[in-house]
Amino acid sequence: MILDGKCPQGPIEKTWDKHRFDLKLVNPANKRKYNIIVVGTGLAGGAAAATLGELGYNVQAFCYQDSPRRAHSIAAQGGINAAKAYPNDGDSIYRLFYDTIKGGDFRAREADVWRLAQVSNNIIDQCVAQGVPFARDYAGYLDNRSFGGAQVSRTFYARGQTGQQLLLGAYSALSRQIKAGTVKMFTRREMLDLVVVDGVAKGITCRNLISGELESYAADAVCLATGGYVNVFYLSTNAMGCSVTANWKAYKKGAFFANPCYTQIHPTCIPQAGDYQSKLTLMSESLRNDGRCWVPKKKEDLGKHPNEIAEEDRDYYLERKYPSFGNLAPRDIASRAAKEQCDDGRGVGPGGRGVYLDFSSAIKRVGEHTIKERYGNLFEMYEKITDENAYKRPMRMYPAPHYSMGGLWVDYNLMSNIPGLFVLGEANFSVHGANRLGASALMQGLADGYFVIPYTIGGYLATVKPSGITTDNAEFKKSIEEVQNYSKKLLSVNGKKTVSEFMRELGSLMWENCGMARSKESLEENLKKIPALREEFWKNVKVTGTGADLNQDLENAGRTADFLEFGELLCRDAHHRNESCGGHFRTEFQTSDGEAQRDDENYCYVGAWEYKGDGKTPELHKEPLKFENVHLAVRSYK
Amino acid sequence: MEFFKNAVGRKILMSITGQLLIIFVIVHFIGNSSIFLGADGINAYAKHLHDLPPLVWIFRLVMLTGVAIHIIYGIQVTLENNKANTKSYAVQKHLKATFASKTMIWTGLLIALFVLYHLAHFTLHITNPEISAGVAANFDALQRPDVFKMVVLSFQKGLIAVIYAAAMVMLFLHLSHGIQSFLQTMGWNNDKTRPCFGAVGKVVSGLLLVGYVSIPLVIITGLLKL
Amino acid sequence: MSEHKTMTLTLNVWRQKGPNDPGKFETYTAKGITEHHSFLEMIDVVNEDLIKSGKEPIVFDHDCREGICGMCSQVINGVPHGGQERTTVCQLHMRKFKDGDTIFIEPWRATAFPIIKDLVVDRSAYDTIIQAGGYTSCHTGGVPDGNTLPIPKQDADYAMDAAECIGCGACAAACPNSSAMLFTSAKVAQLAALPQGQVEAAARVKNMVETMQACGFGNCSNHYECQAACPKGIDVKFIARLNREYLKAQFK
Incomplete structure (x- = not known):
């Protein structure tokens, strides 16, 4: 099937304004007759629930944490982009649009990206009005910094905790609506099924994580803002609870999963210290503004203290390979370059998996005090984890899975192919293409939540009558029964291996064979090994306790079971895409100097997978991508 | 009014009444220190006080109200706090809270008890009547009640001196937390004022301790006698 | 880095089945802990052992494990988050402990934070x-x-x-x-x-x-x-x- 993204036509600058006008409106008096479910309360979900509640809809919001303030958006450090052009350095909506398309390696829809760039400015205004304490200059105006390879300063930030501050802004707006009674908040609930009635999304089934009870919720529309899936690599910068489960359940109910192979590996994370490790910690990309990446030129220097390695014996590989961007090269490129050095046997630290990020020349240039002011909290965090003082010796860094550009397929209205199912933020696939630029995730989450869904969901609801559907409907009963049986099955295997052992095994398969670099062979290996691992899981997993109370072992088991299915789809998508683009790097498809080689002739499309039943091969649907404003070009950062 | 039930409102009332009491304690000490001038000093001071009856009564009324507010809220707030924190930890380590801050209710109640004793002793002449009764009948050369004699005779008794000194230690503990706590509650604490405020609390309460204890001390050691 | 040195610790952990259960301390031994383990990774190790022996693992709140989500909540030896300055439990590392240490782990205790299970509170x-x-x-939109x-x-x-x-x-x-x-x-x-x-x-x-x-x-x-x-x-x-x-x- 050829998918239609339903993008508005005409001059790109007018698309969103025109579309907004064309969308039907719901009469204000009728809004309260519509129920909307929002799953996930990060930037996208929190902002959406708050805004929809304020508009007058009846909103029910869900999160698995104990409070909507804790979603993993909170961990974003660096900042949020907007095309305000306050620094007068030549930025514009068009440039942000252009950079995002190019940064995504020409695998995103132009109209979606344009809209993102256009509403980016409203986001900053909104957050300021909410009392988000953005950094300011001495005149009292908003401060900007350059971030993640951008050549203009368009990133707004709140120290190293921008994600936290933006999330708390959305959380405060949400709290206001909860108090007003327009949003009903359900915490410690995990969505375990999407309920589809006559082909239309009408509700969800979730597990009350405290009581263990399965609960049904019905609505006229369901919004998933359930984040990304890179925990499929086991070790990632995501929170422990982040999973593909909600998306996967929707996929199994018919929603298409688009571009799962586009995963972002962030270049600056603290390297793994041992096998017991449960997660990796990201160090903001902003560190690369002042830090220089290097590895020893000679392998015999590897054992030495970094400060004892002479300047001429250091290989500042990013500066060498990408003279114009240097240490600020985009994430995918910086990550791969680090991996290359380590594969070459010149990596530092445990297992030779690390490169130095050196601040000594910046400290010499601007003084330790200034560096402390800029990155103090990051240096502190680094020392807590590694026990090393980065003012005195270079940090050790290694890439780690961080973000998923892929996600459920949505059209321009953020609606999936299942009517009534909307997908927001990282959970959808829409704007980042094959690679996301720094400080764009926060922008997308809030754009979707505050400024896109409130319009587009109205456009959908105006075309359907308030259904008045209740959870008495047979589909809800059926869904509960299925979920119940699934939990029972997990609890009854009673094997010998723990859930984390399976997750670690899957993670290492994914990381080794489908991580920063993939090949036909490695992917085929995974396509054999993952189903085998899955089979073993259902025969030999040990899940303790019962389903009748707080049981974290059972929660993890369910998430792992989904990852064991999803991992295969990710590999399948990577296997089918015979090109390298952005975060998807196939070793067979690279230029003579080792750069990603796109194949625009054959792969300039969104690959969306349709579930066809257990044990059956999913079907690939394509949505061709057209580039009318930014011309397809080789992405060069040299 | 909401203010009188509010967590912060009551804190503010407690700290204002607390400050009234501190002012009283300071003024009382300055008055009492006239004992160092001998019988002439303190007897003149006592007579002076007695000659201002209407003012003294207004003052007493204000103080009484202040004391009542301070004690009633103190007890009420402590009971609420105990209710908010019913289960204590099996292992507990305090990083910042001090002995003084944790015992405010007890030092406060002991001080209240002491005040009753103090009134019974020197004002109402109930305890140790053999000393006070004598004084009531005795006037000094200028026909003033001989307070000096009463004080000296009292503090020459070891037990009375110890009770007074112990009460002053309670007062010291109570104020060492209370004074800086007052500054915080009134909202005057910030980066610039804090280092100074902490010191003010300790210095004022320390000076009061030394000053008050010095009276029984000089008497019991015989430096001050009839 | 001294990767081969490991510690053995005695943990006294508050276990409580539900809000109405009186709860009590259980003693566990954490073996093979290195100085690079975070405190929660140390509990992960204990939990893996518990699961393998068919017992219910210790339930505790945690999520981001990088000190920002605010989910983790344990009182360690009488101090919330363990007493390292400006550090959450998840960022506390085992290098702050010595081989042979006995550690008390309790949930937040306050009337307004009722215990849900083990170390998890509401x-x-x-x-x-x-x-x-x-x-x-x-309102969303319409701001200057x-x-x-x-x-x-x-x-x-x-x-x-x-x-x-x-x-x-x-x-x-x-x-x-x-x-x-x-x-x-x-x-x-x-x-x-x-x-x-x-x-x-x-x-x-x-x-x-x-x-x-x-x-x-x-x-x-x-x-x-x-x-x-x-x-x-x-x-x-x-x-x-x-x-x-x-x-x-x-x-x-």
Whole structure:
């Protein structure tokens, strides 16, 4: 099937304004007759629930944490982009649009990206009005910094905790609506099924994580803002609870999963210290503004203290390979370059998996005090984890899975192919293409939540009558029964291996064979090994306790079971895409100097997978991508 | 009014009444220190006080109200706090809270008890009547009640001196937390004022301790006698 | 790096099946722990052993494991988050302990934080406090340009210092009175320092303090235990600010 993204036509600058006008409106008096479910309360979900509640809809919001303030958006450090052009350095909506398309390696829809760039400015205004304490200059105006390879300063930030501050802004707006009674908040609930009635999304089934009870919720529309899936690599910068489960359940109910192979590996994370490790910690990309990446030129220097390695014996590989961007090269490129050095046997630290990020020349240039002011909290965090003082010796860094550009397929209205199912933020696939630029995730989450869904969901609801559907409907009963049986099955295997052992095994398969670099062979290996691992899981997993109370072992088991299915789809998508683009790097498809080689002739499309039943091969649907404003070009950062 | 039930409102009332009491304690000490001038000093001071009856009564009324507010809220707030924190930890380590801050209710109640004793002793002449009764009948050369004699005779008794000194230690503990706590509650604490405020609390309460204890001390050691 | 040196520790962990169970300490041994394990990874190791022997693992709240989500909540040897300055449990590393140490692990204890299971408590009271006014009542859209109102850098920095609160509950858990004043004041002070928040400052401070009381938290008596336990080092000067804002609100 050829998918239609339903993008508005005409001059790109007018698309969103025109579309907004064309969308039907719901009469204000009728809004309260519509129920909307929002799953996930990060930037996208929190902002959406708050805004929809304020508009007058009846909103029910869900999160698995104990409070909507804790979603993993909170961990974003660096900042949020907007095309305000306050620094007068030549930025514009068009440039942000252009950079995002190019940064995504020409695998995103132009109209979606344009809209993102256009509403980016409203986001900053909104957050300021909410009392988000953005950094300011001495005149009292908003401060900007350059971030993640951008050549203009368009990133707004709140120290190293921008994600936290933006999330708390959305959380405060949400709290206001909860108090007003327009949003009903359900915490410690995990969505375990999407309920589809006559082909239309009408509700969800979730597990009350405290009581263990399965609960049904019905609505006229369901919004998933359930984040990304890179925990499929086991070790990632995501929170422990982040999973593909909600998306996967929707996929199994018919929603298409688009571009799962586009995963972002962030270049600056603290390297793994041992096998017991449960997660990796990201160090903001902003560190690369002042830090220089290097590895020893000679392998015999590897054992030495970094400060004892002479300047001429250091290989500042990013500066060498990408003279114009240097240490600020985009994430995918910086990550791969680090991996290359380590594969070459010149990596530092445990297992030779690390490169130095050196601040000594910046400290010499601007003084330790200034560096402390800029990155103090990051240096502190680094020392807590590694026990090393980065003012005195270079940090050790290694890439780690961080973000998923892929996600459920949505059209321009953020609606999936299942009517009534909307997908927001990282959970959808829409704007980042094959690679996301720094400080764009926060922008997308809030754009979707505050400024896109409130319009587009109205456009959908105006075309359907308030259904008045209740959870008495047979589909809800059926869904509960299925979920119940699934939990029972997990609890009854009673094997010998723990859930984390399976997750670690899957993670290492994914990381080794489908991580920063993939090949036909490695992917085929995974396509054999993952189903085998899955089979073993259902025969030999040990899940303790019962389903009748707080049981974290059972929660993890369910998430792992989904990852064991999803991992295969990710590999399948990577296997089918015979090109390298952005975060998807196939070793067979690279230029003579080792750069990603796109194949625009054959792969300039969104690959969306349709579930066809257990044990059956999913079907690939394509949505061709057209580039009318930014011309397809080789992405060069040299 | 909401203010009188509010967590912060009551804190503010407690700290204002607390400050009234501190002012009283300071003024009382300055008055009492006239004992160092001998019988002439303190007897003149006592007579002076007695000659201002209407003012003294207004003052007493204000103080009484202040004391009542301070004690009633103190007890009420402590009971609420105990209710908010019913289960204590099996292992507990305090990083910042001090002995003084944790015992405010007890030092406060002991001080209240002491005040009753103090009134019974020197004002109402109930305890140790053999000393006070004598004084009531005795006037000094200028026909003033001989307070000096009463004080000296009292503090020459070891037990009375110890009770007074112990009460002053309670007062010291109570104020060492209370004074800086007052500054915080009134909202005057910030980066610039804090280092100074902490010191003010300790210095004022320390000076009061030394000053008050010095009276029984000089008497019991015989430096001050009839 | 001394990777081969491992520690063996004795853990006394609070186990409680549910809100109505009296609960008790169970003793476990954590073996093979290196100095690079985080505290939670150490518990992961114990839990893997428990699962393998068919016992229910220790239930504890955790999520981001990088010190920002505020989910983790354990009192370690009598101090919330374990007593390393400005550090959450998840960022506490085992190099702070010695081989052979005995460690007591307890949940937050406060009437307003009822225990759900083992080390997990219900902190929804903090959400209730925010819902009472921890926001500006601006609508989505229809707000002026972000640069319309210049805000002095020191005010923005002050607001940010307060806004760093992660809402973990350590302040109330550490407070001898189980008061949530540090949490409440951080939000009040953040918004009071910004022109956008000043519009509703009077109503906000009254409503939030009243709600804090209604949730069952105690009264602040200036022990400052909260600041010492706070993993973000939120300063008690914000409580002073709340007090001042409250006084100011009386004259409005």
